[in-house]
Amino acid sequence: MSAQDPACQLLARQRDDYTALWVVGPPLDSWLVDQSAGVVSGDFEALNEWSAKNKQARTPFDLAEGELMGKEIVLFWPKAHQLGIWWLKWLCEQLPSGTPFEVAGEHQGGIKRVPKMLEELGMPCDKRDNARRCSLFATHTIAPESASESAWQNFEALGLTIVSHPGVFGHGKVDEGTLLMLESIESSLPKKPLKVLDMGCGDGIISAWLAQRGHHITAVDVSAFAVEACKRTLAANGLKGRVLSSDVFSALENERFDWIISNPPFHKERDISYGPSQRLISEAPEHLSAGGRLIIVANGFLPYPDHLQRAFQDFETLADNRRFKVYAADK
Template identity: 65%
Template sequence: MSAQLPACQLLERQQSDYTHHFAIAPPLDTWLVEHTLGAVSGDLNVVEAWDERGKLANSPFALSASFDRAVLFWPKALKLGIWWVEWLCETLPEETSLEIVGEHNGGIKRVPKVLEELGMACDKLDNARRCSLYATRTVKRASDAVQAAWQHFDALGLTLVSHPGVFGHGKLDEGTQLLLESLASRLPKVPRRILDMGCGDGIISAWLASKGHTVTAVDVSDFAVEATRRTLAANALEGRVLQSDVYSALDGETFDLIISNPPFHQERDVSYGPSQRLIQKAPEQLARGGQFIIVANGFLPYPALLESSFGSFEVLADNRRFRVYAASK
């Protein structure tokens, strides 16, 4: 099978044999899975795709494999790309071969300057499919460079810990703030079992836990999972945090309340798939009388999904940019 995605097509036309390379932060492409040794990614779906083919696959926070060749897929978020380069320099021996590939509209043209600032060589190997491919080698970096990417900031009386690439990095998202304002007068006074779906930096989970509720937080991104764990710890709060593709890790568990600011972007693409599954399967994950509350951009097509899944819903808040929807089982 040939590569489907432009960056993978650029690799496919190289004379290099990538079967000894680890793909770092890769997209989902069957050709890439078959033609690389393994993968490192914060995305659960990516890790599972390599694992299903019997390939080595890890999160960067739980690395158990060693490798001496890597190809990094440059992410849209510049600071996340820099973090991956620094992580590779810290994780791998000095002078390890590293290639970096990406689409022009995803910021790959910034790579030569980034590498220069990090004291790394840069050779351009190829340019096609509106993508570029660069080659470099790892260098010794300061031991705290990777940890320095974690950002602490205060919001709503809480200390939040965020990482490049995590939703709302470094600030309180407007939609999340509207959601929490709407919840303030509706939350039960007695503790409830609450699921925070798509937990991001953990602001919703920490806010709920601070009010005494039993919180389970999930996210498909291990960067978000790690951020939420750090946010809870920074505020001396308790909560269960799991990496999960929507409800996949919950094994049929039910909750009194499901709360979410669901994502609808994957890198530069709009994707409603996870949000659709979130809404469609919500009644199965709610206890009798349970509530489902989400915030979303006003233009997103969620009313029809809510109507189909719950029969009815209400709008708790609408500031013209975001709406907070609520439905009951």
């Protein structure tokens, strides 16, 4: 089987045997899964792909500091520049000083920035290859001057302390759509505590806002960075909630909720993807209690009314500021 992802194609032509390789933040590529020994990723889907092939699969938050990976390591450079810097610092903390590793990625994903990033961190840089609009660089770890923990950012919003990470959607700010959604439900929010599912919790602002008002929160996200951020946000505000890694409803079995609330993603890296949002809407009735309610916010141009109509037969628009619309559908 040959690699499909361009950066993996570049990696594949370096040599034939990658059985000792650990990959960090990789794309989903079947060749890479088959070739490598293990993965460290914040992406639930990637972790499942490696686990399904009986390969080691860890998030950066469940590897103890200094717990060794393989002797061969490749970091796949992420589109989010600050997340890439975090991975570099994390590797320097995780591995003995002087441990070699490589950095691969697509030009349109920002890999050309890597030599400058390495220079600023005091790390060496050797360009190994360049093809298929991708580049591969070699470097090694150094004793870090600043901790990867410094990437976490606290900010105040809606009377809450929000803890955010560069790997999380909307890092360091509250999304306009989320604000619109919370404003649209505040006056009608039941006083009786609800069992609420926050789908795609991000840094946890929706979960914390509802928990602060006495509701029982379950928060899920496909990103380990978001799961960790949401846990930290709840803790920073002295609030309780259950936070899980889940690809839409995958971790919830047959559990039902009074409300499901979401600012669902429609991008995966640079691609528009409605898949998770469509699954959220179509499967929501199976996870709502009788009389339960789904509330979502979306960019006004997205085709969610059609999906809501099919899944619920009827829905209403709670708010519309031209950029975003808030929809509610009752079971």
